[in-house]
Amino acid sequence: MKYRNAAMAAALASLAAATGAAIVTGSASAASTGCSVNYTVVGQWAGGFQGDVKLTNLGDPLTSWTLTFDFPDTGQRVEHGWSATWSQSASRVSAASMSWNGSLRTGASTTIGFIGSWRGVNPIPQSFAINNIPCTGSVITPSPTATASPTPSPSPSISPSPGGPAPKLRVSGNRIVTAAGRPYRLLGVSRSSGEYACVQGKGQWDFGPVDQASVDAMKTWNIHAVRVPLNEECWLGLNGTPSGATYQQGVKEYVNLLVANGINVILDLHWNWGAYTNSPEWHCKDAAAVCQKPMPDARYAPQFWTSVANTFKGNDAVVFDLFNEPYPDMPAEWNKTLGWQCLRDGGTCAGLPYEAAGMQDLVDAVRATGATNILMVSGLEWTNDMREWLVYKPNDPLNNIVASWHAYSFNACANESCWDSQIAPLAAQVPVVLGEFGQDNCGYDYMDRLVRWADAHAISYLAWTWNPWGCTGGAVLIRDWNGTPEPGVGEGYKAHLLTQRP
Template sequence: MRHRHALLATAATGALALAGAAAATLPAAAAATGCSVTYRVQSQWPAGFTADVAVTNLGSAITDWTLTFDFPDSGQRVSQGWSATWTQTGARVSASSMTWNSSLRTGATTSLGFLGQWNGTNPSPASFALNGTACTGAVTSPSASPSSPGPSTPPPAGPAPELKVAGNKIVTPQGRPYRLLGVDRSGSEFACVQGKGLWDSGPVDQASVDAMKTWNIHAVRIPLNEECWLGVNGSPSGPAYQQGVKEYVDLLVANGINVILDLHWTWGAYTTGPDWHCKDEQATCQKPMPDARYTPQFWTGVANTFKGNDAVVFDLFNEPYPEIAVDWNKTAGWQCLRDGGTCPGIAYEVAGMQDLVDAVRATGATNVLMIGGLEWANDMREWLTYRPADPLNNLAASWHAYSFNACATESCWDIQIAPLAQQVPVVIGEFGQDDCGFDYMKRLVDWADAHAIGYLPWTWSPWGCTTGAVLIKDYNGTPEPGIGEGYKAHLLTRSPYA
């Protein structure tokens, strides 16, 4: 993640179990002012619930909209919503369009949702109106029951599947398309060089994994520090660090959770970037590119440790940005990314992605490899042109998509990412938004779902969400309001099987 606290990762536990979510659709006759609404209780628990609302405009095109409805029970209230501006007065609820979803052409549907409270009963609203016009029809009450909670997609059972690339999909040994859906868990990239142990005091036991499973998490991305792995710097380092990583990976895989091992912090003095860039020679912050001195050795060690376990994926380098050193020269940046060597503006010798693919494959490891692009892995436009050669053709594109990145709209994703996803698997290795809300993230995961793309937001770490990208309040899995609640509710309705 770019611009972490101290350029690291300073980033809630009652489980919100899905309670047999049922959809109820209101048909409406096609007319100049017609509309239909689908209201679905997505998850429900004592005193709380989340709901999805899909609004379809059946009439003439509109440029902004307000959806209204009345809660049937006096104890029902909207606590927080996304993809609309939500207000409530008495029983009347209003959801007004945002700038990015204000236009609804004829036949278009927009999705929004909210976190709600209830006391006594939680019936569905009986009617809806769009800009004051009734969306005709009746709503069937959802079958959700607070007495019998349970996710619509069961938590992972049995070990995580081994994975490989087939065409533009990641697939299981049976050839079934599989998406990496889960979270990043920060800590192991910085704790060992900051005197905080291996996991920044966070638990890596069965209870902590069970907490992840209540969110329906099927994949965890673990960032690593190359100097700690190699024993060059930090504590723990060397064999102790390696063993700690291996034990946690084995635990996750045994619980049905695939693991992505990501090289996050590396050696190399970078002195030509802006002041906020990492300039420490040691692996204490985020560098523009991996180094030839240690990184091939690092990946040789990781590959030897995990070869034969294809439930583990290797993300070869977190967020490349070599083009910054040459005044945003993208051609030079892509060449540096693939080929390494002496890259303009970078004082240390660089290990390119081809070097790292070669290092992994030389061990005999057959694991899926993820490779990023430029601009902190947000610019993927020349990925196909500059992808390294892999004798196994087992590569996936690692894309990062934060709300503050350059490519942060559906139109950009349609132009830059969708064509890539038609050629190779794309995994959103990191994403988030900078205000602790879920509206941008909801747009992104909905888009990714429509394009069969996997995703893992930053981060499963209880640092307090003040500027975004923190999902939980504690390692029991208590979600942060907005960002955590919204993502958990969404994830509970997803299956990794595309």
């Protein structure tokens, strides 16, 4: 958007005024203190703006903190924020740490953000404090002869938009790496419609653009990866309009466009054949690929992946997500052992009327074509439960598999304690790709906690979804195909992506 570059330039130019040297005197036994703050106007529009504030502790470790600053203009206000408890009295703004980001070791940083309003002018605050200590960029350890030594304040890291074609990728240990061996993360969005539009009379992409202008809009967010859900029957020409060769050509053209623009593509099998007739009343019972099913089907899914793999083999910038969100544990009355066995081995699974294709079947189908693309393999419970993933990991002769994880705010594993105990040990063994995440409202607080945790654990992530559906219950990032972010959720995620390198 037109305002962003000007607002960002003004914010960056003002950082020097917001950082300097903080000197605290005291006895030799007192704790050393000091901090720095980078305040950035990420985006600004008529009457509103988004601010990001990066705090760095330069003194002894903190167990909690409260940031304070004063807005220079009486018309500036914090409307709502994330990653801190925000409040404002007159011009004074306070942001208190949360339980998960209160501990800051020496040299550690955390970033918080807010949506604000303004009237007339929107100047940058000029002074900040953490726990009443002025944050001016240096620290002193008190002693009778102590003197301050300036420490430069870190500046925001804004990555450029992708340039050149997307890199070819492979797995090395617990990281995704480029052909040159550089660690690489898939950071971006899911772009829904390829799974449903063809069976709902909405064309292939729900009448949304898949042209250069639409990709340029993604690049303004610093998006490096796009996950494209597919429909099994439309790809195979069994159902839908378009279907068969026309549908396949549409997918190929979009993939080629994204890759040429430096954006890696994840293709996932999202909707498939299979009647889950003994499902709960709220569940779709139709056998056709018109809704989400608990497992891929043995009838068509291996055939689907054989065709997709033959189409894209040789293009290792493309990743294959073998199945969107398995939940065979639900038909098995939540017997996790039966669920994991079904997920890996397929066949006749407890409570599932159709024969399932297991993850091993789909790995074998892809590798039989000679395709060497990275494969994403899901867990249970809509791929939020990853606890036994390593035990039931399918065999890949190329050892080119990553774990596919989804984490919404309403899932069972939706907090730092669970992520630390269940996901971090997995990420230490294999690459983890968070193929979908979001929250059940249009805010950004949960998502911000999740991406910052993922950053600390070298995990890839793609938010749901890059579709202008109107954010009323969450999981919608944009207001239009030009990439205008939804307030809160879109603005927060865009701001975060702009600080990341893949």
